Amino acid sequence: GESVGLHLPTLSVQEGDNSIINCAYSNSASDYFIWYKQESGKGPQFIIDIRSNMDKRQGQRVTVLLNKTVKHLSLQIAATQPGDSAVYFCAEETSYDKVIFGPGTSLSVIP
């Protein structure tokens, strides 16, 4: 079946260091992937996305890498700040507008 999963449920990072959050997906036919950030008590917020015809996409302080060979997705956050503390979800569009979420990784930034 379709599934998206994360390797690490929690991650603690020193302020100023880079963070890497990983995600595995199982549907090789998926062609669109999204990373979301969810702060406590709020809905998920779009961070960055990538299509399957790309292997890297950069935003402001964030980079998403896609490795289709091993069905792996990662989110890199540069110079992690306390405001980056949140739960991060990868999501996968398995068919037209059907977006499935992974279980999430909790990122904690140590001042």
Next chain:
Amino acid sequence: NAGVTQTPKFQVLKTGQSMTLQCAQDMNHEYMSWYRQDPGMGLRLIHYSVGAGITDQGEVPNGYNVSRSTTEDFPLRLLSAAPSQTSVYFCASSGWDRGASYEQYFGPGTRLTVT
């Protein structure tokens, strides 16, 4: 723009009661979705819609109905509430944002407790 709005913010139901969670968006987005999020878990897709008059089932559709009579509104109906439906419900809408990204916007959520 108000974005995606959801009402109510909180709701307590007794087992067997029915209710409708409201969702509206003012971004003229074609696509809307409903998710539920259980404590410490990810979001699971309940139902989604690719346009007015068109709906489809997600991962966990049982016990829920939806309809999409207008582009703006996408209500979620619980037919006969069960304790297993205690969760936070998020509505989302999406469309091509400035032609650059297919961004999904989420509402603030409805926290539902079924006793």
